[in-house]
Amino acid sequence: MNSVNSILELLSINPPGWGGVLLTGALATLLISMGAYFLGMVLGLFGAFGKLSGFRSIEWLLQLYTTVVRAVPELILIIALYYAGTDGLNRVLALVDLGPLEVNGLLAAVIVLGFVQGAYMTEVLRGAILAIPVGQLEAAKAFGMRPALRFRRVILPALIPNALPGFANLWMGVVKDSALIAVVGYQELALAARMAASNTKQYMVFFLAAAAIYLTITLISNQIFTALEAYYRRGQRALA
Amino acid sequence: MDFSWVASYADLLVRGAAITFLLLSISVSVGFALAILLAVAQLGAFFPLRWLSRGYCTFFRGTPLLIQLWLLYYGLGSYLPFIPGLRASFLWPILREGFFFAALALTLNFAAYQGEILRGAMLSVPKGELEAARAFGMSPGKILRRIWLPRAIRIALPTFAGEVVLQLKATPIVFSVTVMDLYGAAYKIRQDTLLVYEPLILVTVFYVGLTFAITQVFQKLEKSVPSRR
Numbered sequence: 001m002n003s004v005n006s007i008l009e010l011l012s013i014n015p016p017g018w019g020g021v022l023l024t025g026a027l028a029t030l031l032i033s034m035g036a037y038f039l040g041m042v043l044g045l046f047g048a049f050g051k052l053s054g055f056r057s058i059e060w061l062l063q064l065y066t067t068v069v070r071a072v073p074e075l076i077l078i079i080a081l082y083y084a085g086t087d088g089l090n091r092v093l094a095l096v097d098l099g100p101l102e103v104n105g106l107l108a109a110v111i112v113l114g115f116v117q118g119a120y121m122t123e124v125l126r127g128a129i130l131a132i133p134v135g136q137l138e139a140a141k142a143f144g145m146r147p148a149l150r151f152r153r154v155i156l157p158a159l160i161p162n163a164l165p166g167f168a169n170l171w172m173g174v175v176k177d178s179a180l181i182a183v184v185g186y187q188e189l190a191l192a193a194r195m196a197a198s199n200t201k202q203y204m205v206f207f208l209a210a211a212a213i214y215l216t217i218t219l220i221s222n223q224i225f226t227a228l229e230a231y232y233r234r235g236q237r238a239l240a
Numbered sequence: 241m242d243f244s245w246v247a248s249y250a251d252l253l254v255r256g257a258a259i260t261f262l263l264l265s266i267s268v269s270v271g272f273a274l275a276i277l278l279a280v281a282q283l284g285a286f287f288p289l290r291w292l293s294r295g296y297c298t299f300f301r302g303t304p305l306l307i308q309l310w311l312l313y314y315g316l317g318s319y320l321p322f323i324p325g326l327r328a329s330f331l332w333p334i335l336r337e338g339f340f341f342a343a344l345a346l347t348l349n350f351a352a353y354q355g356e357i358l359r360g361a362m363l364s365v366p367k368g369e370l371e372a373a374r375a376f377g378m379s380p381g382k383i384l385r386r387i388w389l390p391r392a393i394r395i396a397l398p399t400f401a402g403e404v405v406l407q408l409k410a411t412p413i414v415f416s417v418t419v420m421d422l423y424g425a426a427y428k429i430r431q432d433t434l435l436v437y438e439p440l441i442l443v444t445v446f447y448v449g450l451t452f453a454i455t456q457v458f459q460k461l462e463k464s465v466p467s468r469r
Contacts, residue, residue, distance in 0.1 A: 179304035203314035218302040
């Protein structure tokens with residue numbers, strides 16, 4: 001086993017140590033997760049309203065989207081979408097006589113994970129919208145609110161507390177799923193740790209360090225979501 | 241779409257499917273046994289065990305499975321040869337394989353999630369039933385065995401199917417530690433034939449089919465368990 005000193009040296013921020021690489025990886029993980037999370041939220045919002053829209057064809061299409069994405073292993077989805085996405089883009093570019101494009105790894109990761117998140121978000125938001133008492137929506141309509149105003153003043157404030165537990169789960173999920181991006185070769189935290197580990201042969205040290213960083217992210221997020229839910233449930237009767 | 245390769249790779253695919261199924265069954269069954277210990281330890285009065293099991297669940301639920309797998313395979317795996325006598329023992333051929341670490345990581349991970357669920361289920365067993373058992377003079381061990389655990393498992397049963405499906409969907413990453421599971425087979429076919437989508441589509445159909453089978457089996461199981469709501 002190494003002494004404490006040499007482990008600290010390995011993890012130091014400055015170049016002989018690999019701490020800087022790990023932290024850059026952690027930043028990439030956070031960026032990917034946040035990007036995918038917010039993209040997923042937007043997709044989920046459209047998906048939820050689409051599913052509740054009453055148009056048969058849209059509902060059927062969205063049902064297909066959420067079912068397929070939730071039934072297929074994430075790793076396979078990520079790899080298939082990653083290749084299909086870049087491949088498709090380059091084919092379109094070739095049609096309009098532009099050469100192949102090197103797709104930005106971060107952007108691709110965000111889009112792929114965001115697409116997966118969108119399916120789960122659709123279900124969370126659909127449930128949260130359905131849990132709003134119908135009377136509140138009818139009252140808003142009776143006051144003559146336009147749909148946009150109704151969404152902003154009534155639906156959104158009422159759905160946030162319902163959706164928050166699901167949002168929290170999905171955030172934890174996307175942080176952990178972002179590690180799968182390592183498999184397609186984008187250097188986020190997991191791949192950074194693997195590179196540092198294989199360069200120094202100190203596998204235990206670097207994977208434990210990466211695990212500690214992931215754990216810090218999830219534990220802090222947990223606190224934030226607990227606080228958020230307490231804030232948005234203010235004035236509501238305590239559950240059970 | 242070109243599926244002419246299927247016949248020549250049928251062997252690899254079938255073996256891959258068997259390995260995926262084996263990993264799933266090992267991790268679910270051993271993980272469930274471990275989860276019972278974790279849940280009981282978390283509710284127990286002995287605080288070192290309580291802290292240990294709580295820390296275990298937090299760690300395994302708060303970090304990606306990929307990191308856990310690599311930590312075990314590369315990290316723990318690099319220390320194993322230094323344990324005296326292990327290299328010569330009959331266990332070595334098993335401990336050298338990626339499959340062992342894949343099964344270990346999946347099991348430990350499943351146990352953490354399932355342990356947390358069981359803990360919640362044990363807490364929601366009606367107090368009156370436990371008091372009745374105590375009034376009958378049952379020992380704590382007997383209460384656990386006869387009343388508390390069976391009731392908790394019954395309460396947790398509906399979520400169990402979902403957890404098993406999630407576990408199935410987590411298995412493909414074992415290919416990153418050289419295990420030739422179903423996804424590993426698809427990966428190899430892609431390298432050999434340069435076909436990207438066809439192998440992925442084929443294994444996806446298998447995963448979705450197995451998911452469907454799992455949900456059917458658990459629906460049967462749920463119906464066979466008597467319950468009153």
